Amino acid sequence: MSSLFTLARPLIFAMDPERAHRATIAALKTGMLPRRDVRDSRLEMTVAGLRVPNPLGMAAGFDKDAEVPGPLLKLGFGFVEVGTLTPLPQSGNPKPRIFRLEADRGVINRLGFNNGGIDQAIKRLRRRAFRHGTGRIGINVGANKDSEDRIGDYVTGVTKAAPVADYLTVNISSPNTPGLRALQSKDALAELLSRTLDARGGRDLPMFVKVAPDLTDADVADIAEVAAASGINGIIVSNTTIDRPASLRSDRADEIGGLSGQPLIALALRRLKDFRQALGPDMPLIGVGGISNADDAYARIRAGASLIQLYSAMVYEGPGLPRRILKGLVSHLNADGIARISDAVGADAPR
Numbered sequence: 001m002s003s004l005f006t007l008a009r010p011l012i013f014a015m016d017p018e019r020a021h022r023a024t025i026a027a028l029k030t031g032m033l034p035r036r037d038v039r040d041s042r043l044e045m046t047v048a049g050l051r052v053p054n055p056l057g058m059a060a061g062f063d064k065d066a067e068v069p070g071p072l073l074k075l076g077f078g079f080v081e082v083g084t085l086t087p088l089p090q091s092g093n094p095k096p097r098i099f100r101l102e103a104d105r106g107v108i109n110r111l112g113f114n115n116g117g118i119d120q121a122i123k124r125l126r127r128r129a130f131r132h133g134t135g136r137i138g139i140n141v142g143a144n145k146d147s148e149d150r151i152g153d154y155v156t157g158v159t160k161a162a163p164v165a166d167y168l169t170v171n172i173s174s175p176n177t178p179g180l181r182a183l184q185s186k187d188a189l190a191e192l193l194s195r196t197l198d199a200r201g202g203r204d205l206p207m208f209v210k211v212a213p214d215l216t217d218a219d220v221a222d223i224a225e226v227a228a229a230s231g232i233n234g235i236i237v238s239n240t241t242i243d244r245p246a247s248l249r250s251d252r253a254d255e256i257g258g259l260s261g262q263p264l265i266a267l268a269l270r271r272l273k274d275f276r277q278a279l280g281p282d283m284p285l286i287g288v289g290g291i292s293n294a295d296d297a298y299a300r301i302r303a304g305a306s307l308i309q310l311y312s313a314m315v316y317e318g319p320g321l322p323r324r325i326l327k328g329l330v331s332h333l334n335a336d337g338i339a340r341i342s343d344a345v346g347a348d349a350p351r
């Protein structure tokens with residue numbers, strides 16, 4: 001943990017989590033943080049045509065309105081996924097709606113896609129075009145809560161985001177928009193993927209679909225089958241869970257919402273392996289859920305993730321985390337005699 005963050009942490013943790021998050025975004029906006037990126041060609045990756053300087057991304061939800069993708073890349077992330085963005089601005093659920101589970105190093109949120117709308121975010125991204133070095137920016141799109149045509153919302157999002165994004169994510173796995181996860185069912189998913197892939201307007205732009213971890217074996221098989229047939233470029237496994245592991249110790253564990261961070265790690269890793277097994281080695285997977293150090297990151301890659309993302313661990317570990325993970329990944333490569341990180345992808349996956 002960086003010493004400045006160690007000092008500031010009690011102050012940050014004394015604040016309401018959503019206020020603390022706003023303060024963090026404001027601090028990042030000043031742009032005064034030192035560069036912490038790690039330049040090492042062994043970490044470079046190309047996944048579905050997306051070239052990234054390293055495989056570690058900031059997961060969606062941290063920078064919902066695309067306010068600070070540049071500063072996040074400066075912290076070392078190889079890519080930043082902004083969003084979830086909906087066609088119309090919406091305020092989300094009543095506050096409080098983010099809870100720290102400190103004893104469990106977890107987070108529960110029921111934000112409900114609060115965001116300023118996709119138009120504002122895109123305007124911001126256009127102004128800052130090309131100011132992010134070799135790091136990449138993905139745009140994660142969703143549906144408005146009150147929309148009567150949810151698939152239409154995704155099509156709108158993709159149509160608007162495609163000209164400014166390095167990749168796109170269709171997020172059908174938030175537990176905080178009632179009914180959204182139903183889009184993971186076979187017929188709905190097939191229609192959603194076909195229409196959103198078309199909405200890229202012939203651009204050769206990677207598109208991923210982000211799934212929940214709360215899936216049965218049959219759900220995994222259905223999603224894998226539809227995804228493979230659709231032409232989608234990869235699957236992000238996973239969003240937060242509505243499950244509450246018996247091991248949770250925090251008094252906020254019963255709050256409604258999606259659980260992330262340390263208590264999600266086993267389930268997210270399990271689902272990644274399930275998808276790897278269901279899909280074989282060709283479909284790229286992006287592993288996310290509970291990653292908080294280089295060992296977690298390396299294990300997720302060896303289990304079959306071409307890219308990895310995190311969010312909750314930033315709350316507990318602070319801004320030095322991406323750099324520590326990247327340095328740790330290089331150490332793992334050296335220890336295992338592996339030339340580049342791409343050679344480690346799926347090394348532990350059954351053939």
Ligand SMILES: Cc1cc2nc3c(=O)[nH]c(=O)nc-3n(C[C@H](O)[C@H](O)[C@H](O)COP(=O)(O)O)c2cc1C
Pocket residue numbers: 059060061062064083084098107109111113140171174210238239240260261262264288289290291309310311312313
């Ligand atoms: C406060 C908060 C807000 C989130 N908002 C979004 C979101 O808008 N869209 C999305 O796809 N995922 C969202 N997520 C889920 C994360 O992107 C990630 O999938 C999940 O937290 C698991 O990763 P982690 O354990 O590293 O946090 C959010 C997570 C948190 C903690």
